[in-house]
Amino acid sequence: MLADIEPVNRESTAAIIARQLRDAIMTGSLPPGTQLGETELAARFQVSRGPLREAMQRLVSEGLLRSERHRGLFVIDLEPGDVYDIYSARSAVERAAATRVVRSGDRERVAGILDEAVEAMAHADEQDDPTALTEADLRFHEALIEASGSRRLARMARTLLIETRMCLSALQNTYSKNYQGVDERVTEHNKIIEALRAGDEESMLALLEAHMDDAVQRLAPGTSLHSGAAPGLTRDGVDLA
Amino acid sequence: MLADIEPVNRESTAAIIARQLRDAIMTGSLPPGTQLGETELAARFQVSRGPLREAMQRLVSEGLLRSERHRGLFVIDLEPGDVYDIYSARSAVERAAATRVVRSGDRERVAGILDEAVEAMAHADEQDDPTALTEADLRFHEALIEASGSRRLARMARTLLIETRMCLSALQNTYSKNYQGVDERVTEHNKIIEALRAGDEESMLALLEAHMDDAVQRLAPGTSLHSGAAPGLTRDGVDLA
DNA sequence: GGTCGTATGATTGTCAACAATCCGAGGAGT
DNA sequence: ACTCCTCGGATTGTTGACAATCATACGACC
Numbered sequence: 001m002l003a004d005i006e007p008v009n010r011e012s013t014a015a016i017i018a019r020q021l022r023d024a025i026m027t028g029s030l031p032p033g034t035q036l037g038e039t040e041l042a043a044r045f046q047v048s049r050g051p052l053r054e055a056m057q058r059l060v061s062e063g064l065l066r067s068e069r070h071r072g073l074f075v076i077d078l079e080p081g082d083v084y085d086i087y088s089a090r091s092a093v094e095r096a097a098a099t100r101v102v103r104s105g106d107r108e109r110v111a112g113i114l115d116e117a118v119e120a121m122a123h124a125d126e127q128d129d130p131t132a133l134t135e136a137d138l139r140f141h142e143a144l145i146e147a148s149g150s151r152r153l154a155r156m157a158r159t160l161l162i163e164t165r166m167c168l169s170a171l172q173n174t175y176s177k178n179y180q181g182v183d184e185r186v187t188e189h190n191k192i193i194e195a196l197r198a199g200d201e202e203s204m205l206a207l208l209e210a211h212m213d214d215a216v217q218r219l220a221p222g223t224s225l226h227s228g229a230a231p232g233l234t235r236d237g238v239d240l241a
Numbered sequence: 242m243l244a245d246i247e248p249v250n251r252e253s254t255a256a257i258i259a260r261q262l263r264d265a266i267m268t269g270s271l272p273p274g275t276q277l278g279e280t281e282l283a284a285r286f287q288v289s290r291g292p293l294r295e296a297m298q299r300l301v302s303e304g305l306l307r308s309e310r311h312r313g314l315f316v317i318d319l320e321p322g323d324v325y326d327i328y329s330a331r332s333a334v335e336r337a338a339a340t341r342v343v344r345s346g347d348r349e350r351v352a353g354i355l356d357e358a359v360e361a362m363a364h365a366d367e368q369d370d371p372t373a374l375t376e377a378d379l380r381f382h383e384a385l386i387e388a389s390g391s392r393r394l395a396r397m398a399r400t401l402l403i404e405t406r407m408c409l410s411a412l413q414n415t416y417s418k419n420y421q422g423v424d425e426r427v428t429e430h431n432k433i434i435e436a437l438r439a440g441d442e443e444s445m446l447a448l449l450e451a452h453m454d455d456a457v458q459r460l461a462p463g464t465s466l467h468s469g470a471a472p473g474l475t476r477d478g479v480d481l482a
Numbered sequence: 483g484g485t486c487g488t489a490t491g492a493t494t495g496t497c498a499a500c501a502a503t504c505c506g507a508g509g510a511g512t
Numbered sequence: 513a514c515t516c517c518t519c520g521g522a523t524t525g526t527t528g529a530c531a532a533t534c535a536t537a538c539g540a541c542c
């Protein structure tokens with residue numbers, strides 16, 4: 001009966017603030033390059049600067065915030081090369097996740113979950129709701145990774161999916177609406193599920209990589225995951241340590 | 242001449258402390274399960290509790306520290322299933338890195354760097370220095386990832402390599418010394434370099450995966466990356482948010 | 483006119499004290 | 513002997529104030 005009586009309150013204030021900040025960055029409420037004033041944010045969250053700073057340090061280590069000493073914290077801004085980098089990393093993570101799923105026992109259950117996401121995509125398309133479509137798209141990939149059961153893949157993917165959404169909302173104003181038909185995107189996802197159901201690991205991975213490559217070419221025309229060298233990434237003051 | 246005159250001091254105190262803590266966790270100075278008392282650590286680092294907490298929050302978000310509210314922060318302890326999870330994630334990351342390198346222009350240069358690491362491994366073996374051997378082994382993989390030029394792969398790998406070393410130092414006392422000859426390990430690395438030099442992407446990736454699988458089977462006998470289901474991971478109070 | 487020095491304002495970095503919470507020991511009661 | 517309650521000690525969580533640093537604007541000087 002009392003199955004899900006999780007321990008109460010087991011979440012630090014810093015964790016809560018961090019999640020809210022992540023959401024704000026993801027949805028575009030805090031556009032790339034925005035400076036995060038500590039005093040202002042502390043007032044908005046109704047907490048002191050201590051917990052707020054702790055939350056921001058988390059995002060720094062996740063790579064979502066850039067810290068300049070005595071200057072402030074800024075939302076990272078994505079350069080052209082980052083699109084390649086993000087999707088390259090996503091490809092690696094999701095490939096591993098998909099591999100684990102297809103080799104696991106409950107392929108069918110996972111496929112069902114993924115089906116729901118794709119259905120939501122189609123539904124969003126019918127209603128002409130690009131936001132919901134993106135949401136469902138990301139949920140597909142999120143579900144895939146969660147189904148892998150890997151804590152580390154999940155942690156890595158969380159940041160990557162946030163950055164993906166940053167890319168999308170940064171470029172969604174560029175071209176009118178749907179550069180390519182969404183039907184194609186839905187089909188791609190369905191093919192992946194199909195291969196997963198069939199247990200055909202090889203073609204599933206191929207489809208997944210092709211899916212990623214399509215996304216890169218859509219977002220950053222001219223570059224490709226399968227092409228030769230990667231676009232350069234400026235390696236300046238990233239507070240990696 | 243003045244090429245690398247990086248802006249001075251561009252490193253926050255929290256970043257410095259975080260790095261030192263990472264090193265301490267990695268080398269085993271802070272064994273898994275250790276509770277990190279804030280007052281004590283603050284005294285050791287000669288800073289106040291503020292910056293120290295910020296540093297610890299970074300490690301929490303990286304998954305190296307586990308936070309229990311009003312209880313304290315603890316170094317994560319690796320359960321059996323974690324070995325699989327770590328190496329599975331490492332396999333994904335290094336696979337992507339290697340792919341980017343083999344498709345890039347400077348295969349030869351990277352191969353040279355990797356050669357150095359392998360030579361250091363052989364040298365450490367001659368001198369019967371298992372610590373140096375592990376160090377060189379990890380440097381190989383670190384160099385491979387750095388050569389990929391991907392900021393995100395590098396960030397993900399940093400945590401994974403720390404955890405790898407935690408596994409090693411946790412289990413190095415289990416069996417006498419070198420369960421399997423180190424010659425084999427050296428050979429495996431050399432074969433990877435060889436395939437990289439030749440530009441043979443397919444066999445390079447196969448060798449890399451085999452290398453990872455060997456490591457898993459050495460550390461956690463019975464499990465394999467290529468086998469079916471992954472060992473279960475208890476999914477309790479991980480402060481993922 | 484242009485460049486350098488200086489003052490100002492605001493922001494971040496740091497600290498020590500206060501409040502809230504939790505764990506364990508001890509004792510009263512059944 | 514067992515359970516429950518209470519209290520003390522210790523630790524974490526939070527706060528507001530202080531010190532250090534930097535960007536900007538203004539004026540002096542060449």
